[in-house]
Amino acid sequence: MPGALDGVRVIDFGQYIAGPLVAELLAQNGADVVHIDPPGGPRLTGLPDAYLNRGKRRIMLDLHTEEDVDTAHRLCASADVVVENFRPGVMARLGLGGADLTGANPGLVHCSLPGFAATDPRSALPAWEGVVLSATAGYRRVREHWDWKARVLNEVDDPSRPLFTALPIASNTAALLGALRIVSALYRRERTGRGAVLEVPLAEAMLEVVGFHLEMPDFVGPREDLPKAFLGSFRCSDGGYLDQVPYPRSVRKLLEAAGEWDAWCAAGLSDLTRAFFDPEVKHVAERRFTDLVRTRPAAYWENLVQEQGSAAARVRTPQEWLNNEHARESRTVVDLEDPEFGRLSMAGIVLDLGETPTRVVPRSLPDGDADDVLAVQDRPARTAATGTGRAEAPLAGVSVVEVSQVVAGPIAGRLLADLGADVVKIANPAPDGNNGFHGSYTNRGKQTALLDVQDPDDVATVRAAVAASDVLLQNYAYGAIERYGLGYEELRNERRDLVYVSMGAYSRSGPWRHRRGHENQAVAVTGLSSRYGGEDGWPMYQPYLICDVGTGIMGAFGAVLGLYHRARTGTGQHISTSLTHLATLHQGTYLFAGDDAADARLPEPSGLDARGWSPLQRLYRAADGWLFLAVGPDQRPALLEALFVDDAGEDLVDDLGDRISAVLRQHTRSHWAAFLGSRGIAAQPVRDIGDVANDPVWHDRGVLRHSLNGEGKISPVLGVGSPPWPVPEHVLDHPGPLGAHTATVRRRYLDAASIGRQTSHAQP
Structure with missing residues (x-):
C-alpha cells in the first residue's frame, strides 16, 4: 500500500543526525528521499x-565543484522538499538556500535545521x-535532577555538577519538529499553492x-519534599530494579496485592x-x-502490578529491549539486512498508520544509487500550480477534539x-481525573x-x-476510551473521513498493548534509564x-499526515504512536544488535562519572562553573596553541583531559567563551x-514570552517564534481555568447535534 507521502520527493543534504533523521521519518511514510553525501x-x-x-x-556530490553544485x-528543481542542517548561510553561498530554491520552485518546502537560528547572535x-x-x-545538575535521591547524591563528588547524557536529545527533537x-x-x-522556507x-x-520546567520551575528542584515519594527505580532481591507509577492510589494497590497494606496502616502510614x-x-x-521491594525479584513485582491493572516496569537493558517480544511485534524494533553489517536489530517505526x-527499508551505501538518481533528476516537481495563494496557517479551518490527559x-x-x-x-x-499540568505549555490556544x-x-x-471535527486526539490506555463508545472502530462507522490519533505508553499492536504506563515506565522498559545510570549504576531518568x-x-x-492523505483520497484512518516508540528513537544511534555490530557501535559514555565523549568534546569546570568544550578534528592544533602556548607541539595524548582541565579552571566561563570563540x-x-527562561534573544524572537503560567502567575512560557505563515492570535492566549469553556462547548455541539450533522471537514 502507498505511504501517506507517496509521490513526494525529498532532497536530503543532512549530515550527522537532525537532517538525516527528518528525511528518514519522511521516507518511513512513503516519500522518495534522495540523500546527498559529501x-x-x-x-x-x-x-x-x-x-x-x-x-x-x-548519491555523492562535491559541493565545492561547480558541476556538482549544478547537479544539486x-x-x-524537481523536489517537493529540501532538508539541510548546516550553519546559517552555508547553503545560501552555494545558491541552495531557501530563498534561492523557492524562487525557482515556488511550491518547494525548504527546511533548515541549524544549531541556532540565523538571526541569533550565536x-x-x-x-x-x-x-x-x-x-x-x-x-x-545532579541536585536539580528529577530522579535524585540520597543514594545518588552519595555517589557523586559534587551534587552541583551537570549530569552528562550521550543521547542526541536536541537533534532528535529538532528532527521530530x-x-x-x-x-x-x-x-x-x-x-494555497505556496511552498515555505522553514x-x-x-x-x-x-x-x-x-x-x-520553564513554566513550572518548582516542579522538580532541590527542596526536600521534591521529587515526590516513590518516584524512581527501586532495587529488588535479584539485583534488578522496579519502576512504578508513584501516585498514592498506585502505591496502595501494590501494597494491598503484596499483603502489606495492613502493616502500613498499623505503622500510621x-x-x-x-x-x-x-x-x-x-x-x-x-x-x-x-x-519491601528488596524482598522480592523484579519480575515478581512487575507481574503483580500488571495483574492489578496499574503501571510498573522492570528496568531492562537496551539489549533486552531489542529482543523483547512486544518491541518486535509492534515494529518498535525491526530487523534489517544491512549491506555492510548483515542482519541488524535496530530502532524501527515511530508511527503506525x-x-x-x-x-522501514535497509539503506543503500553511499553513492549506491547515483545512476538511478541522475537518470530521473529532471522529473517535474509535484508542486501545486493552482491554489488560493492565501497566506494562512497550515491548519486554518481544521477542527480538532482532544480527549487527553497529562x-x-x-x-x-x-x-x-x-x-x-x-x-x-x-x-x-x-x-482525581489525572488531568496533569494545566497551563500554557500544554493547553494554550484551546x-x-x-x-x-x-x-x-x-x-x-x-x-x-467528534461529528463536527476533522481530527480526534486521545492518549488513554488501550481499551479505556473504547468503553465509552469513542474508539476508532465505532466512530469510523459514522465518519469514514475521521483522522483518529492514539497516543499511549506502549504500541497499540503487540502483546503489551493493554499495559498502562507513563514516562517513567517507558524509559525503564526500553533501557533508556539504564543508559543514563551507567552499565552497573542505579538507573536514572533523563532530566x-x-x-x-x-x-x-x-x-x-x-494527525497532519492523516489530513494530508485525506486531502488526496477523501479517507481518514487510525494513527498511533507511544512513549516506548519515542524512547526507542532517542536511542537510535546507539541501539543495535547483530553479529557484526558489537565492535562497530559508537562510544557511549554513561553513568554518574561521565563528562563527554573525549577530551575535545566534554564538560569542564571553569573558575565559576561548568562549560562544554567542543573542538572539531581540524581545530585541535588551534586549541593546543591557545591553551598551551609554550608547549603546543608536545604530544598531548594520555593526559590531555587533565591538562585542559587545569588550564580552564584558571578563568571564568565568559572568559573562555570569548577567548576560544574568537578562534572558532x-x-x-x-x-x-x-x-534559559530569561534569554533575551529567544524572547525577542517570540520563541519565549512572558505570560500567565499554570499557577496563574506571570512567567516565561513557550511562544511560537516566527513561522512563515500568520500566527492565529488565539494560540498565544492563556487557556484560563481548566474547563473554562464547558458551557460554550456544550451549547456549540449539542445545538449542532440537534439540527443534524454539522462539520467543517476541512479539505484543501
Whole structure:
C-alpha cells in the first residue's frame, strides 16, 4: 500500500543526525528521499548511518565543484522538499538556500535545521550536540535532577555538577519538529499553492523539551519534599530494579496485592497522600517501600502490578529491549539486512498508520544509487500550480477534539493549535481525573471543557463534537476510551473521513498493548534509564520528559499526515504512536544488535562519572562553573596553541583531559567563551533553567514570552517564534481555568447535534 507521502520527493543534504533523521521519518511514510553525501561518505558512518539513512536513494556530490553544485540545483528543481542542517548561510553561498530554491520552485518546502537560528547572535557558533544542550539547560545538575535521591547524591563528588547524557536529545527533537512542520507546509501547499522556507534550530527545539520546567520551575528542584515519594527505580532481591507509577492510589494497590497494606496502616502510614507533602512522612514511607521491594525479584513485582491493572516496569537493558517480544511485534524494533553489517536489530517505526502503513527499508551505501538518481533528476516537481495563494496557517479551518490527559496528548493538541487548528480539549471533571499540568505549555490556544464520559448527556456532547471535527486526539490506555463508545472502530462507522490519533505508553499492536504506563515506565522498559545510570549504576531518568514531549510531537505529525492523505483520497484512518516508540528513537544511534555490530557501535559514555565523549568534546569546570568544550578534528592544533602556548607541539595524548582541565579552571566561563570563540572554538557555559527562561534573544524572537503560567502567575512560557505563515492570535492566549469553556462547548455541539450533522471537514 502507498505511504501517506507517496509521490513526494525529498532532497536530503543532512549530515550527522537532525537532517538525516527528518528525511528518514519522511521516507518511513512513503516519500522518495534522495540523500546527498559529501566526498568520502557521511559525517556519521557505520551503524548510525545504517539507521539514519534507511529507505533513501544515495548519491555523492562535491559541493565545492561547480558541476556538482549544478547537479544539486537540478535535483532541487524537481523536489517537493529540501532538508539541510548546516550553519546559517552555508547553503545560501552555494545558491541552495531557501530563498534561492523557492524562487525557482515556488511550491518547494525548504527546511533548515541549524544549531541556532540565523538571526541569533550565536548562529556562527559550532553547534555540536553538547554545545546546544549546555545552552538550553539540557545538562541538569545532579541536585536539580528529577530522579535524585540520597543514594545518588552519595555517589557523586559534587551534587552541583551537570549530569552528562550521550543521547542526541536536541537533534532528535529538532528532527521530530522538522518532520511535523514539513508535512504541515505540504498540507498548506495543497490548499494555497505556496511552498515555505522553514527554520527549526536545534536550540529552539530543546525549548520544547524544557518548556514544562520553564513554566513550572518548582516542579522538580532541590527542596526536600521534591521529587515526590516513590518516584524512581527501586532495587529488588535479584539485583534488578522496579519502576512504578508513584501516585498514592498506585502505591496502595501494590501494597494491598503484596499483603502489606495492613502493616502500613498499623505503622500510621495509611494516608499516602501525606508522603507527597510532608517531608518527614515521605522519608519514612519511602524507606519502608524501599525495604519491601528488596524482598522480592523484579519480575515478581512487575507481574503483580500488571495483574492489578496499574503501571510498573522492570528496568531492562537496551539489549533486552531489542529482543523483547512486544518491541518486535509492534515494529518498535525491526530487523534489517544491512549491506555492510548483515542482519541488524535496530530502532524501527515511530508511527503506525492503519491505511498508509509505515515502512522501514535497509539503506543503500553511499553513492549506491547515483545512476538511478541522475537518470530521473529532471522529473517535474509535484508542486501545486493552482491554489488560493492565501497566506494562512497550515491548519486554518481544521477542527480538532482532544480527549487527553497529562502531557503527550495535550502537547499534540497545542502544536496543532499553533498551526491554526481550532482545538477543543475535553478533560475529566473528577477531582482525581489525572488531568496533569494545566497551563500554557500544554493547553494554550484551546477551548477546554470538563465533560464526564460516564454521563450520557456529556457523552452525547463529545460525540457531537467528534461529528463536527476533522481530527480526534486521545492518549488513554488501550481499551479505556473504547468503553465509552469513542474508539476508532465505532466512530469510523459514522465518519469514514475521521483522522483518529492514539497516543499511549506502549504500541497499540503487540502483546503489551493493554499495559498502562507513563514516562517513567517507558524509559525503564526500553533501557533508556539504564543508559543514563551507567552499565552497573542505579538507573536514572533523563532530566526531562523527552518521551512525553516526543510522543506529543509525533501525535501532531501523525494527525497532519492523516489530513494530508485525506486531502488526496477523501479517507481518514487510525494513527498511533507511544512513549516506548519515542524512547526507542532517542536511542537510535546507539541501539543495535547483530553479529557484526558489537565492535562497530559508537562510544557511549554513561553513568554518574561521565563528562563527554573525549577530551575535545566534554564538560569542564571553569573558575565559576561548568562549560562544554567542543573542538572539531581540524581545530585541535588551534586549541593546543591557545591553551598551551609554550608547549603546543608536545604530544598531548594520555593526559590531555587533565591538562585542559587545569588550564580552564584558571578563568571564568565568559572568559573562555570569548577567548576560544574568537578562534572558532565553542566553549559554551552550562546554563540552568533560569538562564534559559530569561534569554533575551529567544524572547525577542517570540520563541519565549512572558505570560500567565499554570499557577496563574506571570512567567516565561513557550511562544511560537516566527513561522512563515500568520500566527492565529488565539494560540498565544492563556487557556484560563481548566474547563473554562464547558458551557460554550456544550451549547456549540449539542445545538449542532440537534439540527443534524454539522462539520467543517476541512479539505484543501
